[in-house]
Amino acid sequence: MSEAVRLDKWLWSTRFFKTRSLAQQAIRGGKVEINGQKPKASRLVRVEDRLQIGRGELLFEVVVIGLAERRVSAEQARALYEETAESIERREAQLARKREAREAGAQAGRPDKRQRRALERLRSRNR
Structure with missing residues (x-):
């Protein structure tokens, strides 16, 4: 398993967004932050990074505890992050x-x- 994954891939694989392009649009639109910074879609996500993810009216604050490059089941996806x-x-x-x-x-x-x-x-x- 790799030590880091692209942000758009991680958001897609953990099912925060249905497609990678939707994840990229959210990142470009300022709806996603890593450790308090506005990233690019190619930014690498590492274990223990803190993400703020805005999806519609909802705001998720999560800590990354696992990485995945491929889309996984919803149950496995929830195991890759911990919401505060x-x-x-x-x-x-x-x-x-x-x-x-x-x-x-x-x-x-x-x-x-x-x-x-x-x-x-x-x-x-x-x-």
């Missing part, structure tokens, strides 16, 4: 807020038959 406790807490809190907002937004929209009739009764009382 703060990252897990922040991500779960963000997902919970998003879930709450979606549930609250489900109430909005067009009223159903019962709600429409209740609105009509209120309007007729106020006239």
Whole structure:
């Protein structure tokens, strides 16, 4: 096994991105940092490097504990990095807020038959 792997290959092999080109776009777009620096796709990743990976609205902070040049199963991919406790807490809190907002937004929209009739009764009382 090699001592270092290209960043775009590592991100792809650990399933953070579906393709290497998506990984390269994220790196070019500033969504990925290694040890606090903005890297190029060809930057080599080594064991114990700290990565910040932005994917959509989510931000992952991971420590590299293994290397792979080829795409591996999801279970094997999770064994190649360790996510920090703060990252897990922040991500779960963000997902919970998003879930709450979606549930609250489900109430909005067009009223159903019962709600429409209740609105009509209120309007007729106020006239």
